[in-house]
Amino acid sequence: MPRVIFYTATTLNGFLADDADSLDWLFAAPGGEGGDADFRAFLERIGVLVQGSSTYEWVLEHDDLIAHPEKWPGHYGRRPTFVFSGRELPAVEGADLRFVRGDVRDAWPAIAEGAGERDVWVVGGGDLAGQFADAGLLDEIVVSIAPATLPSGKPLLPRRIGADRLTLTSVRQTGAFAELTYAVTGAVR
Template identity: 80%
Template sequence: MPPTIFYTATTLNGFLADDDDSLDWLFAVPGGEGGDSDFQDFLAGIGVLVQGSSTYEWVLRHEDLVAHPEKWPAYYGARPTFVFTRRELPTVPGADIRFVQGEVRDAWGRIREAAGDRDVWIVGGGDLAGQFADAGLLDEIVVSVAPATLTSGKPLLPRDLGADTLTLTRVRQAGAFAELTYAVAERPS
């Protein structure tokens, strides 16, 4: 079965977003908009995306996607996107967005089916990735550490995961970023 991957960027001190769920800090870093060849190779292997409501809402606002749905493919292509939310949210016209509520394990069958034989990308946020880890459904974490800090914000992964769970498998420099890849073992009971 292809892996479920939490692929994200973080500040040097471990925040995904600021207190207002903004990623403006990321786009201020040279290369922060993504798009290097390794990222493009990663994206080519993705069959489905999963994100929380805060991530989804930020992308909608940042790119004004409801008014400009033609921008959606530049982010995610035609891949199905599952958005975990407890609220009713706007959809991007023409995009394959599937809103789900409840536990990640309850939606897992639909997510895997939509991915086919390709990988699942947990886009964000950190708590959602943590829910996948809690359910034993997270296989890998790829985190690009930016040369930036925030005084507060949304944490990278608000869970206790130790060396018995995470194994470093790759380190590379990607422009101004340090990219770290960890295999995630099933958490001990």
């Protein structure tokens, strides 16, 4: 059974994106562009990606993927990507995209099948990760805290998940970032 991991970065004051859903603040931080050996090792364990519509649209726009679909594998490889949205969204030519509406529990069998023996990466956003937590499907949160703040934006996890469900399993410094890993209890597959 694949594990579900919310692997993300946040500002020091807990925002994933600014009010315009931009991640420019992240790429301005030293090391924020990712791609280091630890990230590549994490990505090797991933069989499926899951993201919300705001994250998907930001990636589309940021890298002009409709005009340059050849850039998609540089982001995520050839892994299936489930995009949760209540709207019609454009698809990147050649990408294995699966647009989903509704509850994460309803989509879980297809997501798990797509992942096979590998893990599921909830790329973003925080509300989608919260939906996986609400459904008892979130196993781990890995959050890198960036040396940046925003006056407002999209919160890391707009849910109440108490200390009774979160166990700190790892703390490390990676460049200018502090990385915290929490096991999430209460998964009910």
